[in-house]
Amino acid sequence: MLYAFPPHIPTVSVAGSNELFPVHRIYCVGRNYVEHAKEMGATGREAPFFFMKPADAVLPVPHDAIGEMPYPGMTTDLHHEIELVVAIGKGGKNIAAADALQHVWGYAVGLDMTRRDLQGEAKKLGRPWCTGKGFDNAAPIAPIHRVAETGNITQGAISLDVNGAKRQSSDIGKLIWNVAETIEHLSKYFELQPGDLIFSGTPEGVAAVQRGDLLEGRIDGLGELRVKIV
Template sequence: MSTLEPLFEIPATPLIPVKGETRGYPVHRIFCVGRNYAAHAAEMGVEVDREEPFYFTKPASAITPTGSTIPYPPGTENFHYEMELVIAIGAPAFRVSVEDAPKAVYGYACGLDMTRRDLQQASRLKQRPWDFGKAFERSAIISDITQTGDFPAIGKQRIWLKVGDEVRQDSHLSDMVWSVPEIVSHLSRFYHLAPGDLIYTGTPAGVGPVVAGDVITGGIDGLRDLALTIGPAE
């Protein structure tokens, strides 16, 4: 039987630098936790679902390395930042317990879930999926990954974001509603998690709009900081 050849060029798999490694982390899928900080849910006019976490996804084409300049995206007039802790999965995980979930974690990074807020809110009002607001190119910014052995147990590490010199988000990882082990365990009930899967764990309060020319910086204690510049609209 002949082997099929692709009709067109296959997009390259995004590779994320890893602290202390010469090889990159290949991105498979991107999951994002919604409303994982109570104060952020309140500022969005909704409540946290404390029965179980919920998720949305982004395409691998959303991955953008720290230090990049991205164009102000099409279709929106209200482009928002969301600073987040990112989990990088490094081992298969399917129906794992909360106790065993940390074994599947390869490392952590700082991330930005960039959001077309007006499109997300319009979809929410119509009870439609959030894809237009969340799942678009260059919307998942990420710093270099720090392996778990070089990052202390998650607790009261500060998570912060600035636009220019102004602090807009300032919280702690201990404010997350769902912990890393709980998120990994819960998500593994519905997916065969695999090396290359990223999980953006939600954002604290203080989200807001950016415009062309803005420079965003953010960080989490113990991880590499990230930076992003917003360029002119496409």
Template sequence: MTKTHFQTGPVTIPIHGSDETVAVRRIYCVGRNYVAHIREMAEGDEKDPPFFFQKPTDSIVTGGEMPYPAATADLQFEVELAVIIGTEGADISPGAAFDHVFGYAVALDMTRRDLQFLARDMRRPWEMGKSFDHSAPIGAVLPRAEAGDLTEGTIRISVNGEVKQDSDISLMIWGVADTIAHLSAQYRLMPGDVILTGTPAGVGPVVPGDVLDASCAGLPGLTLTVTPALTAKEKAHAAD
């Protein structure tokens, strides 16, 4: 019998009001999808269209804590609407896009901003700044059958009780339908794919001990505490 080493179970997200979960397949992220965020970051022409990058599936965090990551002195939050795909499809039209949605959640695109900017300045990929352990905290999924087709709604995050980002998803350059259409022209979307749809203005740094409270369009909220960085012993135990 062949023995497989290091195999782990599927990464899942709880479904609100249910004992069931969603098994995550991939995490796609939309970059520069709010004009105000493009302006605050001063890192691109606001006339350019949004673009896509990915995070590893096991960067999902559904619990209430996130350890401060290694190799950074500038960990920043970005609150986002997450769309969970329920029906596969490619070259999906905007008019048919919501038919492929299983549900939604509020999520955070945690970013090692110093590493992201270093990569940007050297014209290298963003992986080290965006695609690290615990970089995709996400709340419980609310099925589309309950939430409807989301085209507007407040998106907000506070840190230690102080509101930092406060906008509306109607201000996305590509809304949910257009995001699905553009992404599905490049990838066949499958059940369990998670799409983080971009962040509005107001991003900023956090340190261990900070408590983040995120909300979006009436979806189940997400509360996250940043904890001290893991020790070498804790990292080894987590890998077991």
């Protein structure tokens, strides 16, 4: 078979290896920490909801490096959202929460970057969030750590500093819908595939960043993600 042009396969580095993790789809969980839900105008434990980013929105950042994210066009309100990223290695649909962690290949530190002004406008008009969430380089991500090495991440500190000042700080244990429950719900809507990434939600403290800002995200057991806005 001949392609009209060479296909592009988005990939993410695997920690401690020369391997690359091929990205199939990127799913994101909305408002999955109580305090973040409150700061976004919601309350309580609502049913999980999802949105997507294109696979090639990933911005892989190597270990011990500082990635560069160009400030996107069409916005004056670019926000950071630090998240635990779940990498799927075994596909399936209608997966029970009790079996869900068997489908996890690994975990990583990621950022769900958001053009908040465009997202807010879309919400008011009842339109999709694509322009606010799915733009180029909207998903910076550190190397993926194999679950065989880290174990399943059910708790641990998650934080983000901007220019050395703390912006977000919480614990993975405060997820409203934990990783297993998220996989259970998501797999009812989509048949998950190896290569899928799930951005599991962000804690409170989301705010705007500017050109020149240095973002440093951390999750216990997964190291650090450093990104400069250029």
